[in-house]
Amino acid sequence: MIVTLIVAAEVAFWAVLALGLATRYLLRRQRLSTVLLVGLPVVDLTLFVLTVLDLRGGATASWTHALAASYAGFSIGYGPSLVRWADRHFLYRFAGGPKPRRSPKYGPERTRYEWQICGRTVVSAAITLALITALVPLSDGSARFDTFTGWYLRLSIVAVVNVIVAACYSLWPKEAPAGAIVEDGLVVGWKVPQQQ
Numbered sequence: 579m580i581v582t583l584i585v586a587a588e589v590a591f592w593a594v595l596a597l598g599l600a601t602r603y604l605l606r607r608q609r610l611s612t613v614l615l616v617g618l619p620v621v622d623l624t625l626f627v628l629t630v631l632d633l634r635g636g637a638t639a640s641w642t643h644a645l646a647a648s649y650a651g652f653s654i655g656y657g658p659s660l661v662r663w664a665d666r667h668f669l670y671r672f673a674g675g676p677k678p679r680r681s682p683k684y685g686p687e688r689t690r691y692e693w694q695i696c697g698r699t700v701v702s703a704a705i706t707l708a709l710i711t712a713l714v715p716l717s718d719g720s721a722r723f724d725t726f727t728g729w730y731l732r733l734s735i736v737a738v739v740n741v742i743v744a745a746c747y748s749l750w751p752k753e754a755p756a757g758a759i760v761e762d763g764l765v766v767g768w769k770v771p772q773q774q
Contacts, residue, residue, distance in 0.1 A: 579637070580629060580632060580640070580643055580646055584625065584642065584646055587622060587624070587625040587646075587649060590621045591621045591622065591653070594614055594618055594621060595615070595618060595661065595664055597614055598611050598612075598614035599615075599664060599665060600672075601614060602665075602668075603668055603669060603672050603673040604672060604673075615661055618653065618657055619653045619654060619657055622649045622650040622652070622654075625646050625650065626647055626650045628646075629643050629646040629713070630712075630713070633713060633716035634716060639716070639725050640725060641728075643713055643726075644710050644713070644726055644729045647706055647710045647712075648702075648706045648729075648733075650705065650706070650709055651703065651706030651709060652702050652706070654701065654702070654705050655698045655700075655702025655703075655705060656698050656702060659698060663678075666678040679762070679764070680764060681763075682762060683763055684752050684753060684754040684763050684765070685751055685753070685760060686751060686763075687763025688747060688751065688752050688763050689744075689748050689751050692743060692747040693744045693747075695740065696740045696741055696743070696744040699737055699740040700737050700740070703733040703736060704737075707729070707730060707733055710726050710729050710730075713726055714726050757769045
């Protein structure tokens with residue numbers, strides 16, 4: 579049952595996001611669009627509540643219950659940036675807005691970008707682990723407990739790797755190719771060599 583709920587929540591998340599953006603740019607209903615977009619985390623939190631009810635109803639705890647918790651963690655950690663990304667692309671494609679900028683590739687801008695990604699990952703992992711911790715008392719037996727606690731190691735590894743990647747960009751910032759003209763971390767042109 580939980581797998582079906584996860585699929586339904588995934589479909590609902592993208593449908594609400596598309597509906598919110600269509601309402602904003604095609605129907606020009608700003609307030610209604612904001613209500614729809616603010617409601618996005620509700621989709622994943624509803625999935626988590628249904629997961630709790632499933633376990634309380636006697637379901638055998640499995641990795642799918644922890645996956646349902648991770649959806650809520652992802653939605654809270656990455657949701658706002660995902661909505662901004664979709665908003666920029668929808669505005670460009672359907673409302674004549676400017677072309678979305680790519681992620682920075684070089685210099686301090688790239689380093690800041692990596693730390694932002696790291697922050698989102700750490701927040702997502704922390705929230706997911708807190709929600710999984712709330713599920714542990716609802717599981718039955720040590721085997722089921724191990725089902726949930728395995729996620730502690732996995733998510734900790736993901737968070738630590740992300741911190742290491744961001745730290746590497748801080749220690750060794752990625753330099754642009756020789757002769758590149760860089761603005762906001764992106765190559766915008768090339769210097770013409772001086773003739774002698």
